[in-house]
Amino acid sequence: xxxxxxxxxxxxxxxxxxxxxxxxxxxxxxxxxxxxxxxxxxxxxxxxxxxxxxxxxxxxxxxxxxxxxxxxxxxxxxxxxxxxxxxxxxxxxxxxxxxxxxxxxxxxxxxxxxxxxxxxxxxxxxxxxxxxxxxxxxx
Numbered sequence: 478x479x480x481x482x483x484x485x486x487x488x489x490x491x492x493x494x495x496x497x498x499x500x501x502x503x504x505x506x507x508x509x510x511x512x513x514x515x516x517x518x519x520x521x522x523x524x525x526x527x528x529x530x531x532x533x534x535x536x537x538x539x540x541x542x543x544x545x546x547x548x549x550x551x552x553x554x555x556x557x558x559x560x561x562x563x564x565x566x567x568x569x570x571x572x573x574x575x576x577x578x579x580x581x582x583x584x585x586x587x588x589x590x591x592x593x594x595x596x597x598x599x600x601x602x603x604x605x606x607x608x609x610x611x612x613x614x615x616x
Contacts, residue, residue, distance in 0.1 A: 484529055495532035498553060499525045500540045541603040550600040551575065557596035572596060 482499070484490060499507075502522030509516050510524040521541075528536045540551040549558040554576035560569045572593050573581045586593060 490530070493532050495529065497525070497528040497532065497534075497536040498540060498551060499528070499536065500542070539599060539603070541600075543604070543607060548600060548604055550596065550603055552596060552599055555592055555596055556581070557593070557600050559597075559600060570597070 484495075500522060502520075503525040504522065506516045506520050506522045506524045507526050507529070510526055516524065523538050525536065525538075528534050536553065542549050546562070547558060547560050549556060554574050556573045556575045558571040558573075560571075562568070570586055570593065571581070572585045572589060573583065574585060575581065
């Protein structure tokens with residue numbers, strides 16, 4: 478999910494490197510804010526213009542991504558991935574410090590138990606917001 482991007486706007490942005498995180502779901506609310514349009518309440522992303530404009534200002538919002546059997550949450554610098562299973566066995570988790578390990582090679586699941594507990598709560602908080610037709614029970 479980590480993909481570099483280039484944001485260019487002649488005479489509006491400096492060419493300074495920006496290491497802030499942004500989700501594709503943040504693009505629409507960011508553009509809508511730039512044209513002074515109303516951002517619909519049910520839009521999942523956030524206006525990220527201030528972190529684009531000021532690279533030193535760290536992104537503070539979480540990035541949540543869901544699939545059919547997996548969900549992940551980035552709460553900088555941590556990323557948790559939950560995999561649910563069709564055979565009703567317990568979900569499995571992965572935990573990475575993506576600032577230090579951007580390739581997600583060093584799963585910290587056994588070493589960072591307090592961070593894991595916090596990340597599970599944050600992930601579940603996002604998951605329960607999903608439309609119930611999206612998160613159908615796995616059987």
